[in-house]
Amino acid sequence: MKRWNGWGETHIEIKLPAGAQNFLADLVGRPSPQKNAAREKMLTTVPPSRIDTEKTPDFIYTDQACRLDHAHGQSLPDWTALRFGTLNRFADAVAKPETESQVEDALGFADKHEMTVIPYGGGTSVVGHLEVPDTGRPAMCIDLQRCSRLHHLDTENHLAEFDPGVNGPGLEAALKAHGYTLGHYPQSFDYSTLGGWVVTRSSGQQSLYYGRIEDLFAGGRIIAPAGRLNLPPFPASAAGPDLRHAVLGSEGRMGILTRALVRVRRLPETDDVYGIFLPNWKAARDAVQQLVRADLPLSMLRLSSPVETMTNLVMAGHEKQIGMLKKYLRIRGLHDSTWCMLLLGVIGDRRAALAGKKRAMKIIRKHGGVSAGTPMGKAWKKNRFIAPYLRNTLWDRGYAVDTLETAVTWDRVDTTMKNIEASLKGALEDENEKIHVFSHLSHVYPTGSSIYTTYVFRIENSARKTLARWHSLKKAASQAIVDAGGTISHQHGVGVDHKAYLQAEKGELGVDLIRTLSARMDPFQRFNTGKLFDTELTEIGP
Numbered sequence: 001m002k003r004w005n006g007w008g009e010t011h012i013e014i015k016l017p018a019g020a021q022n023f024l025a026d027l028v029g030r031p032s033p034q035k036n037a038a039r040e041k042m043l044t045t046v047p048p049s050r051i052d053t054e055k056t057p058d059f060i061y062t063d064q065a066c067r068l069d070h071a072h073g074q075s076l077p078d079w080t081a082l083r084f085g086t087l088n089r090f091a092d093a094v095a096k097p098e099t100e101s102q103v104e105d106a107l108g109f110a111d112k113h114e115m116t117v118i119p120y121g122g123g124t125s126v127v128g129h130l131e132v133p134d135t136g137r138p139a140m141c142i143d144l145q146r147c148s149r150l151h152h153l154d155t156e157n158h159l160a161e162f163d164p165g166v167n168g169p170g171l172e173a174a175l176k177a178h179g180y181t182l183g184h185y186p187q188s189f190d191y192s193t194l195g196g197w198v199v200t201r202s203s204g205q206q207s208l209y210y211g212r213i214e215d216l217f218a219g220g221r222i223i224a225p226a227g228r229l230n231l232p233p234f235p236a237s238a239a240g241p242d243l244r245h246a247v248l249g250s251e252g253r254m255g256i257l258t259r260a261l262v263r264v265r266r267l268p269e270t271d272d273v274y275g276i277f278l279p280n281w282k283a284a285r286d287a288v289q290q291l292v293r294a295d296l297p298l299s300m301l302r303l304s305s306p307v308e309t310m311t312n313l314v315m316a317g318h319e320k321q322i323g324m325l326k327k328y329l330r331i332r333g334l335h336d337s338t339w340c341m342l343l344l345g346v347i348g349d350r351r352a353a354l355a356g357k358k359r360a361m362k363i364i365r366k367h368g369g370v371s372a373g374t375p376m377g378k379a380w381k382k383n384r385f386i387a388p389y390l391r392n393t394l395w396d397r398g399y400a401v402d403t404l405e406t407a408v409t410w411d412r413v414d415t416t417m418k419n420i421e422a423s424l425k426g427a428l429e430d431e432n433e434k435i436h437v438f439s440h441l442s443h444v445y446p447t448g449s450s451i452y453t454t455y456v457f458r459i460e461n462s463a464r465k466t467l468a469r470w471h472s473l474k475k476a477a478s479q480a481i482v483d484a485g486g487t488i489s490h491q492h493g494v495g496v497d498h499k500a501y502l503q504a505e506k507g508e509l510g511v512d513l514i515r516t517l518s519a520r521m522d523p524f525q526r527f528n529t530g531k532l533f534d535t536e537l538t539e540i541g542p
């Protein structure tokens, strides 16, 4: 069963090792855990639907439970509202279509009742994409998860046509049965959907080899109030601007993606991950930069800072094995106060992967790195989608965890990372609150890298005060990103949490172009109103 007020399945729990509790208490302070709101009580706060429930088609639901479960994503404000029981905006109806024609029926229903429409994929947004807008109008959430079929696997052209609501495991299982893969593995893989990936410009953990979703999305269909936009899956085209990019990153504001054609590959013969330790940040960063430019068959280069390396080892527990690892690395001349862990993915046909691995290890050795082999990589692969469960455990202990990310060119990576971390550490100085902050480079490119920062802070005794802390932290870090010339998001998107910073990178004209495009597709501005860019209430038509 899915957890209603946190991440994942209720039967999966991560225990916090004893060492980790003391570690956090030293770095952040002793927490005061708060009582979670009870679901039964929360249900009583969901107001009656403003829609005539007698007349809804049978795939449109208006019950309190369904409306509560679709009124949020996984952002920190969403969590705060759920845990303290302060969530206060709910869609009036939730449609769960199974086919494209039912999506059209749902849209017709929403039109008739002049409702705003919130497309809903897996509900894993971390930037407020699913917040119900306060427009005074009734709202309909369209949950696409029942639209999850593989329509066609075209092995001649390496294309697969899917419904938009298929989630990671469903999509990969359908392809694997025929020896194919998409290779898109965001950490939210278990729940997030193909449609959600496309419209948020998602990035999977092995994007170095497979590409980001914009490389994988070949075409499809979007249904909007203005009509149907069909995007043929050309291998390439010089026929004017590429309209796929009007859909990629559209965050529900251009209509509903009802079909997606994706570029698939044969399953690779080799897909290994190695745990590598490098002596310090400079050596590690230089090694990664050289590796990404070496044209090797690599699927992943994920480099943790010294603080993140230490934090990951403490959180993992396994004190005996980690003690042995430390001993081994010390013998090899690496010191645990400065070392950096690198996860290196090698992929492809057996011979090319072997040759690539040898060349990669040569670069690593040149930078003083030591390989801990595949066991650490295997453990990472096994638990790659489990790590977010730690967020449940930590919240119950009184700690909030949030992440943010950006991307910059290589010349700015070090200072940007330093400035983001410093901005977070200083954001609650007035309250004498300490913040534990750590980062990694999650997706690297020949010209630059993404920076993914995690921060841990103590929750307060009310939603209002906890949110005030988060706002100070988020504002400080977002400003540090903008000041450094970074993008406000490398992979999570804009939603409501980042929209104030969008103009800094797109410019006034750029944001205006996005608004104009959205207004053409959705003249009455009723699709996911208020996300990506602000919509004046006066712009929302009949």
Ligand SMILES: Cc1cc2nc3c(=O)[nH]c(=O)nc-3n(C[C@H](O)[C@H](O)[C@H](O)COP(=O)(O)OP(=O)(O)OC[C@H]3O[C@@H](n4cnc5c(N)ncnc54)[C@H](O)[C@@H]3O)c2cc1C
Pocket: 007, 073, 074, 118, 119, 120, 121, 122, 123, 124, 125, 126, 129, 130, 144, 164, 165, 185, 186, 187, 188, 191, 192, 193, 194, 195, 196, 197, 198, 199, 200, 201, 202, 203, 204, 205, 251, 252, 253, 255, 256, 257, 258, 388, 491, 492, 493, 528, 531
């Ligand atoms: C624990 C965790 C780990 C994560 N890891 C990653 C990661 O590694 N990489 C990454 O890129 N992101 C990651 N994310 C963020 C999130 O998973 C992505 O943004 C994901 O792409 C959202 O997909 P979804 O199906 O859950 O969409 P939702 O959260 O349901 O919706 C997101 C947006 O897409 C719109 N939408 C959804 N489906 C459609 C459709 N068919 N047509 C039109 N609009 C639609 C919604 O209206 C909304 O604006 C993570 C999130 C969590 C909670």
